[in-house]
Amino acid sequence: MIKVGIIGATGYAGGELVRLLLGHKEAEIKWYGSRSYVDQKYAKVYQNMFQLVDDRCLDDNMEEMAKQVDVIFTATPQGLCASLVNDDILNKVKVIDLSADFRIKDAAVYEEWYGIEHKAKQYLDEAVYGLCEINREAVKKARLVANPGCxxxxxxxxxxxxxxxxxxxxxxxxxxxxxxxxxxxxxxxxxxxxxxxxxxxxxxxxxxxxxxxxxxxxxxxxxxxxxxxxxxxxxxxxxxxxxxxxxxxxxxxxxxxxxxxxxxxxxxxxxxxxxxxxxxxxxxxxxxxxxxxxxxxxxxxxxxxxxxxxxxxxLVKGAAGQAVQNMNLVFGLDEAEGLRMAPLFP
CATH class of the missing domain: 3.30.360.10 (Dihydrodipicolinate Reductase; domain 2)
Structure with missing residues (x-):
């Protein structure tokens, strides 16, 4: 069973990650990270998770999280993942970043368009752009996946x-x-x-x-x-x-x-x-x-x-679903695991 940590679990993309991973046969969420709701029950933030998730929200301590999980999803504003990730973390866990921190290979272009300094330029070359249909083989070998924008x-x-x-x-x-x-x-x-x-x-x-x-x-x-x-x-x-x-x-x-x-x-x-x-x-x-x-x-x-x-x-293929698809590739699972749901209608 893959142990999962989520930083930003109470945003829309983070909430969608929780929904999808609850139906994943090979994954178990161990850390619901949320700086805004520390120590509050997750189901109080998202009432749709009542009696489905009993855990409380924890902080965004990536160092501590990396000791307890196999993969970390960062569903956070731009700049946070780059400010937290380091060699020690990447040697312990896989990181799938849903922000833009590692999508753009040229740090100067990132800084121009996002208006913030890039804090982890040393990982830009290593990070794999996680558009599964195009970069599937590279994703399978990645430590750090840059989940594409919607x-x-x-x-x-x-x-x-x-x-x-x-x-x-x-x-x-x-x-x-x-x-x-x-x-x-x-x-x-x-x-x-x-x-x-x-x-x-x-x-x-x-x-x-x-x-x-x-x-x-x-x-x-x-x-x-x-x-x-x-x-x-x-x-x-x-x-x-x-x-x-x-x-x-x-x-x-x-x-x-x-x-x-x-x-x-x-x-x-x-x-x-x-x-x-x-x-x-x-x-x-x-x-x-x-x-x-x-x-x-x-x-x-x-x-x-x-x-x-x-x-x-x-929120699915444009964020959380693609992130789960990337996780499946990284861990050698069926790419569709946790993602087989038919579209909703109406």
Missing amino acids: YPTCSILSIYPLLKEGLIDPSTVIIDAKSGTSGAGRGAKVDNLFCEVNENIKAYGVATHRHTPEIEQELSLAAGEPMTISFTPHLVPMQRGILVTAYASLKREVTWEEVKEVYDRYYDKERFVRVLEQDVCPQTRWVEGSNYVDVGFKIDPRTKRIIMMGAMDN
Whole structure:
């Protein structure tokens, strides 16, 4: 049985980790870490865990945690994991970080976009970007996994096959994305109040969103050349879900069958990526509560462009589900363990 510690167990991503791991046959949560709720019963913070979790919240002492568990998940704001991790900890346990601390390989780029000093630059080269469908073999050997962001996960998986196969012009990629409010976290913010969000949709982080360099980094690796993208996220009045609509110019004329064959070649054997049938567009309601990503596309002969689409649950495949998927790979388990739940509906 894998012993698990979670730092940030009372945030939305941390709460989702708890929900998923309670159904995991090979894992047991030993440490519910939460700086804000130390010594309070976890089920008092999340009443849905009443009579399911009897433990009390502990602090975020990673050194002590590493003596008691096999893997540590850090579902925390940027900067915390980098400030805590060290060689002694990494020699004892695996660390799966759900923040952005180890996703971006260039520390200067991280510091520019996140506005904080990187406290553990020495681990940037070692950390594996944990997008399982692309970096599976590297994840299996990792001590430190950088769990991808929600927008990057959906964006990259929607675009990656066509970029890798050279069917689209890398310089023309534009990504329009929409997310539910849980993506902003559980902290109280005026912009996320019901009266501010309900019956409204808005763009935010226009030309400045900090997931931009992460998407550019990974798509550049796929393209084999540096890429600069336009990425605009939007907040929509729903709790969960991400919808990505990405646009790019085609390098040559293609048929629907050709493009479908490319997507199938990359994702046919993937447990959690579903390539949709012709003229079926991804919808967030068909992936809610699950670890699935639904991808689809539409060729526009008039503009010689292709529209690539993806939908997923930002808290599952976009955070906790992908983290559990990474844990399964690291420990040599069935990749789908703890993640086989069907999407919720309605």
